[in-house]
Every structure is written in C-alpha cells, then in structure tokens.
Amino acid sequence: MNCRKVKKLLVPLLEGDLSKKNKEKVESHINVCIHCQKERELLSKSWQMLDSYVTPKLKDNFTANLMQKIHSEHAKIVKVTYKSAQFRFWRLVPVLASFLIMLFAGSLIWKKRMNKELISKIANNAPQEVVTTVKDEDIIRDLDLYESVDLIKNYKLVSELEVIENLNNQF
C-alpha cells in the first residue's frame, strides 16, 4: 500500500471503520513510514483536541423566559387574529353600505319604471268600456248623492208642501 492510499484510509482507521484486512495493511505501512505516522498522529490529536472546546453555561432562567415567550407569542397570535377579523369587518362596512344604497336606488328606479309601464299599458290596452262603466257608476252614485243632499236640504220645504197638500186633500 502506498502513502496516497493510506492517507485516504487514515480517517476510517481512526473511526474504527476499516475491515480487518485493510486495517492490517494500513498499520503495517504506518509502522515503516514516518510521514504517514505523523499524519495519523496529527489527525488523532486534532480529533481529540475537540474535547477541549468548552461551551458557556446557559442561563438558569432560560426555561422561564422561554415559557413566557411562548405564552406571549400565543396571546399575540390570538390578538392579531381578533384584530385582523375586526379590520376585515370594518373594511367591509363601506362596501356593504354602497351595495345597500345601490340596491335601494335600483329598486326605486325599477318601481318608477314599472309604474310608467303599467300606466302606459292601461292607457293603450285596457278596454274603454270598463273605464266608462266605472265613470258612469261614479256619476250615478254622485248624482244619487247629489239628489239625496238636495232632498235633505229642502226637507223642510218638502215636508211643509206635503202638509199643505194633505190639508188641501182634507178640505
């Protein structure tokens, strides 16, 4: 085995990830090659040196802060949802108002147009007889009333005349 091949197998050797056959071959090469020996030593040392990486201690109030943050974020989400719902409602108000105004105006125009149509329809197509009859009836009724009123007005005179006539008849 040459140095180039051994260098490629040094990491698996340190990780214990080599077959028994390859391990023997690599180790027998390292025993005779100072350069590869040094390479393995450096790799091994640098890998072991990672142990000396000390991380700082986390603050004691980490959990308390975290729980507070979670609850405040949850409350914020609820508030935002409520606010957005409110905003959506108020944004719809002018739309709804304009829709209602348009509906009202439309209904007025429609009603007016319908009345016009109805009047013109009556004027053009309705039978004259009925109208006349109605008019006649009205006239007759009015005349009757008029006569009745005349009768009432002259009731005294009529009754006196009747009395005179009755007297004449008696004599």
Added chain:
Amino acid sequence: MEIFDEDIQLMLRFQNGEEHCFEKLVERHRDRVFNITYRYLGNYQEAEDTAQEIFIKIYNARNTYKPEAKFTTWFYTICKNACLNKLRNKKPATVSIDSTIELQENTVASQIKDSQAQSPLDSMLNNEKSLIVKKAIDSLLPNQKMTVILCRYDHLSYEEIAKVMGCSVKAVKSLLHRAMINLKENLADYFNK
C-alpha cells in the same frame, strides 16, 4: 439512546394537553440544544435565541410528531434546520470580538466553577485551546460542522446522522472525512508550535 424513551412519553403527554411535560422536556434538553447551537453559531446570544426558537418550533409542531418516528431524529432535525437557517440569515460581517470576550469570560467562569483544583495557568491554557478549537470548527463548511458536532459531541451513529442530515451514510462518512482533514490543517499550527 435510552433517555429518549422517556421523551417519547413526555411528548405524547404534551400532545394530550399536559403543558408541564413540555417544560420537563425543555429542562432535559436545554443544555444539549444550547451546546449544539453554540458550537454551530459560535455566539452566545445567537445560540440562546436559536435554542429558544428550536423549543418554540417543538412546541408548535407537537401535533406533527408521531411516536413511530425516533425522537432523536425528529429532535436533531429541528435543531439542524434551525441552525442552518440562522447561519443562512446571518449577516456576513459579524463582530467576533465581543463573542470572544464573552466566551473567555464564560469559559473561565465555568472552568473555575467546574474544576476548582485547576491552576490559573491550566485554566488559561485550556481557554486558549478552547478558542483555537472554536476557530477551527467555525472555519468548517456548514454541513461538515453539523456532522462533526453530531458525531463528536452528541455521539450519534452514522445512520442517525444520515437521517438528520437527510443524506446517505456514505455521504456522512465523506463529510466527516473532509471535516477531519480540514480540522487537522486548521489545528496544525497549534501542534507545530
């Protein structure tokens, strides 16, 4: 990983409306999540914010979790995605001086707290080593960095890493191989001193 069996139970109870189970989950995994985010992003504030985002995502995605899926895979996938997104949205010109000072302060403080027997010289050397490793890890490509973190610090198997990263086991081995070579080159100066 046996500890995750209990997590499945907690997650199922949380799905059924027991909110205190989520708090338990946070308590169990807060350090694990923070370590991943810190090693990945290299900045305390960003790491803390991202850790919070991860737990909020878990909280909101509680109904999408199914017990058939392994909790580790689901959990680490959320962590990986959050970290990658954060790194993607990160401004290219970030001030690293503050974070370095912060790291030094925090590291020294935690080291003193953890091992009272350490001499100030040892502490200083360890701090220096920690900074060098941090720099070396920061210089890795995003996928290489995540693979190294999951493999080296969280001790996930190749199969688990492949599931989390959404690639084949062969691709994971390749990523790890390149990461190790890069780390060796980045740390060579320190060893050659």
